[in-house]
Amino acid sequence: MNGRAIRIGLGVLVLALMLAALYMVFVVVPTEADQGIVQRIFYFHVPCAWVAFASFALVAVAGIFYLWLGDQVWDDMGYAAAEVGTIFCGLVLITGSIWAKPIWGAWWTWDSRLTTTLILFLLYCGYLMLRSMAGDSEQGARFGAVVGIVAAIDVPIVIVSVRLWRTIHPAVLVTRQGGHGLEDPRMVATLLVALAAFTALFIWILCLRFVTLRMRTRLRTLAGSLAMAELADQP
Amino acid sequence: MIAAFTAVVRKDLMLEARGGQSTTALVALSLLVLVVLVFAFDPGGGEQGRAAAAGALWVALVFSGMLGATRAIAAEHENGCIRALLLSPLDRAALYAAKLGAAFIFMALAEAAAIVLMVLFFNLQFDVRTMRLVPAVMLGALGFAALATLLAGISSRVRGGDLILPLLAVPMFVPALIAGVKASAMALGGAPLAELATWIKVLVAFDVMFVAAGYLLFEYVALEE
16 A cells, blocks of 8 residues: 555656656746757657666666566566666657757757667567567567667767767857856756656656556466466365 | 587588578568569669669568578478487587578578569679679668577477567668668669678677577477476
8 A cells, every 4th residue: 555655645746846857847947049949848858868778778677687686576577667668768869859840950960969869769669569569578678678778888888979970069068168058047047847747757657557467467477376276286 | 619609500501502591581581572572563773773773672572581480490390300400419509500500591592583584673783793793782681680590499399480570670670771771772773892891790799699699588488398
C-alpha cells in the first residue's frame, strides 16, 4: 500500500509541475526576439531530450547489473527505461521538426545532433523489437541486456563520427565562449521548471511501467511453481 | 586458447573450401548491389561518380556482411553443430574470436572482389587510389564482422531473427559507415593516406570497441539451454 501512496503522490506532483511549466512557457517567459513564438517549443524539446538520454543510460546500467547479478529486477528496470526512453526520443524528433520547419526552412536536416538522436531512436526501436520477438524469457532478458550495453557503447562513437560529418544545430547551453543563448533570466527559470516537470514525469511513468513488469515477473514465477506443484501431485 | 581458436577457424575455412557457398554468395550479392546502384544513380564521371562508387561499395559491404553473418551461424545450427561447439570445453571468448576471424576472412575476400567490380562498373582506374581504399574497407569489414557475429548469435535464437539482425546491426554500424564512405570517397578523389587519418581513426576506434564488446559479451549470448 505504501508504494501505491508514493505513486499517487508522484502523479499529483507531476500534474502540479506540468501546470506550472505550461504557465511559465505560455504566460511568463518573454518571446524570443529572433525566432518568435515557435522558440517556446524549446522548453519541452530540451527536457524530452534529457529524459531520453537519461533513460538510455539507465538501460545500459541496468543491463550491466543484470548480466552481473542475474536478478530479474534489473531487467524489468532496463526494459521499462527503454520503453519510456524511446517514446521521449520520438517526442524530441517531433518537437525538433516542428521548430526546424519555420527556423531552418526544412523539417529535417542531416545535422549532427539530429542524426545522432535519430540513430539512437532507431537503436532502441531495434531493442524493443528484439524484446517483443524474444518473448518474456530469461533468454530475452539476457539478449536485451547485451544489446542495451552494445548500443550504449555505440553512442559516443556515433556522436564523434556524426560531428565530424557535419553540424548546424544551435549551440544553446553548450557554447564554450560567452553566453549560453538564453539572455532573459525568466527563460532560464522556465527551462528549469520544465526540466523538473519532465524529470518527475519520467520517474512517474518509469515507476508505473516498472511495477507492471515486476507484477508480470511475479506472475510468471507463480505460474511456474504452480505447474511444478501440479506435476508433483500427479500419482 | 590459441589452439582452440585455430581449430575452429580451420574448420570454417575447410567447410568453405569444400563447399564454397558463403563466399560465392557474398560476391554474387555484392555484384548485384553494385549493379542495382549503378542503375539507381546512373553515375557519370568526375567527383560525383567517385562519391557514388564509394557509397555503393559500402552498401555492398553492409549487405554482404549481413548475409555472411547469418550464413555463418545458420551453418552451425543446421546439423546441431553449435551444440557440439558449446558442449566442448571451448572458452566462449575463443569461440567468438574464431567465428569473427572466419567471418572477417570471408568478408575480406568478398570486399576485394567488390572493389574490383566497383572499378569496372563505375569506370574508374586501377591505380594507387584504388589501393588506398584497402585500409578503410578492411577495417570496415572487421568492424561489421565483429558486430554481426555478436548479433547473429542473438538473432539465430529468436523467432523471426532474420528480421532483427539488420534492424540492430545497421544503426550500430552507422559511425563506421560514415567514416568509411568519407575515407573511400577521399581516397578515390586522390587524397593521400595522411588526409584519411581522421576517418581511419574513427574506424579503428569502432573496431576496437566492438571487438572488445563482442569478446566480453559473447558468453552471455552463446549459452546452451
